[in-house]
Amino acid sequence: EIASLLSLCGGQFSGEQEIRVNSPFWILNIPSEEMARGLMKRTVCAKSIFELWGHGRSAGELYASLKNYPTDKMLPYLHSDSTYKVHIHTFNKTLTQAQKIKKIDALEFLPFKGKVNLKNPEHIFWILEDYGMNPNDVPEEPIHLYFGRWIADGQRELIESYSVKKRHFIGNTSMDACLSFIMANHGRVKPNDIVYDPFVGTGGLLISSAHFGAYVCGTDIDYNTIHGLGKASRKNQKWRGPDENIRANLRQYGLEKYYLDALVADSSRPIWRKGMLFDAIITD
Structure with a gap:
């Protein structure tokens, strides 16, 4: 479904990530946010789409990737007049609230200037952690991590x-x-x-x-x-x-x-x- 919609709306699968069979996360190259929203107005398979700021196979790789993301692309969403919140989604593993807070606090190096607003923020950021597909063999650490700004949800409703x-x-x-x-x-x-x-x-x-x-x-x-x-x-x-x-x-x-x-x-x-x-x- 996603491949068909990419050919209709514009964009392609990224060669930046080796797509694992049955992986719940894909990296796409889409020319504009408007096209990304257009794709999400159609799909019933994809849950959400994000502007990817960084990713890696470990927390260290994720943080290094985030530090290399252009600051000028971050600042429009992090200025002092803005409000935001950070969500964590883990695939195939459940974290305690304390673990989630620890992971969010580890992002303090990002230049957030705005105020936290948990009810109605202007911008929502997500940490996505992939723990594989086998519920009987869940690794201690995620096999891949992503961080990005939420853009739109799909049409699963x-x-x-x-x-x-x-x-x-x-x-x-x-x-x-x-x-x-x-x-x-x-x-x-x-x-x-x-x-x-x-x-x-x-x-x-x-x-x-x-x-x-x-x-x-x-x-x-x-x-x-x-x-x-x-x-x-x-x-x-x-x-x-x-x-x-x-x-x-x-x-x-x-x-x-x-x-x-x-x-x-x-x-x-x-x-x-x-x-x-x-x-x-x-x-x-």
Whole structure:
């Protein structure tokens, strides 16, 4: 997902760090903070993005890296009129509060001039510590440390707000919300695209694509699914209601204006004229 969004928003994976398999931390080269925010407005896989000020395989390497970071890039966020706080996130290990405070105090060499504000700071800084992936073999010290300024969070709340459990029209194979957003990002869907799902079902992939501003359409061989007829998939509901259909699903999220249509069709028999029709075909 991140690789697709980098090709859409701009940026690339950095060669500065050897990416470990399944590592929760990646270093990216992104031309601007605006592009970084644009990436985070799309991703449901990444939790947060930071402006990296320093990193290393030990605390000493991290501190040396921070001391080499250009002071002129730090000062706009550390001046006397600013407020800030420092968070610590450890992957695969839990620290005591005393340990966290000790690690924060060790950064006293940084030129912080502003006031600490734990409730509503202007700037938030993070220490990120990676203790590997094996919960049965946690090292005493982190295998990699990072320090940076928080820029933006990802869109993981979309997983809950678009949950199939809350959706108006569902079927036995309705696409999970998280997967549908990942697939839309893999398809690099963008505003005003035309997106087609040849096995549309209840329209889960149309919803995620429409969320990103694309106009959506689909086909399915199942007449009852396309028209919202037949037996319901919900517990304690025998038949589908009069307004259970794909259009109603998009209406539920305020996306009806992006809905083109859904047709009953067999995808093994081509129904489209030759030529470029769609910006993306996304299906499962």
